[in-house]
Amino acid sequence: MSALLSLHGFCVSYGPVEALHSVDLEVHEGEIVTVIGPNGAGKTTLLSAAMGLLPSRGDLHFGGERLARPSVEAMVARGVGLVPEKRELFAEMSVEDNLLLGGFARWRRGQRDQRERMREVFAVFPRLQERRAQLAATLSGGERQMLAIGRALMARPRLLMLDEPSLGLAPLIVREVLQTVARLRGMGVAVLLVEQNARAALQIADRAYVLEMGAVALSGGARELAGDPRIIETYLGLGGARAA
Structure with a gap:
């Protein structure tokens, strides 16, 4: 299946500091893909650069078309929407x-x-x-x-990018908002979801990428990663309970 959004060798720098290192990522039509990882891993930078808000290097294809210099105007015109963390x-x-x-x-x-x-x-x-x-x-x-x-x-939009939609919300509201995000799949909207709540994100996503220190450390099916011992220990908050 051809990807709706495809990033290959995607890099972003702030001056001499490289914040994203050769990221490869794909989102297909009608699919929810989540990006999880610790604070400072580059998750928000990834969305901002993919939207054209930050300069980037590498290949970005949308709908099979390569965009040499992604811009907000070009992405919006092709059907990409971004909901930033601060709304x-x-x-x-x-x-x-x-x-x-x-x-x-x-x-x-x-x-x-x-x-x-x-x-x-x-x-x-x-x-x-x-x-x-x-x-x-x-x-x-x-x-x-x-x-x-x-x-x-x-x-x-054909693709909706969401940056931390659960940030600052009460648990019951987080559940309601993320259940709504899951329903977007049935509306034919693909979703690229950056989310600090890894447990909730993996429950609604089809596939997931783990971003650490600006690079993809793991990727695969969301259910598969939810059962990976490394993900459980680091992101799902079960390490203490298991040790006890």
């Missing part, structure tokens, strides 16, 4: 207006289907429909994350 909502605008802005690129191309897209987002996140007139600043943390994902879905 970056327009706090003083309503939920509805935040969503409409998410569909602006389609509107600019003459695709006047924003209301239809909004109904689809409300079907995924009914709570946003209840809050549609509220300012984004008044939403709870979980609702803000739902709005950030919903805004990205307004652009009808």
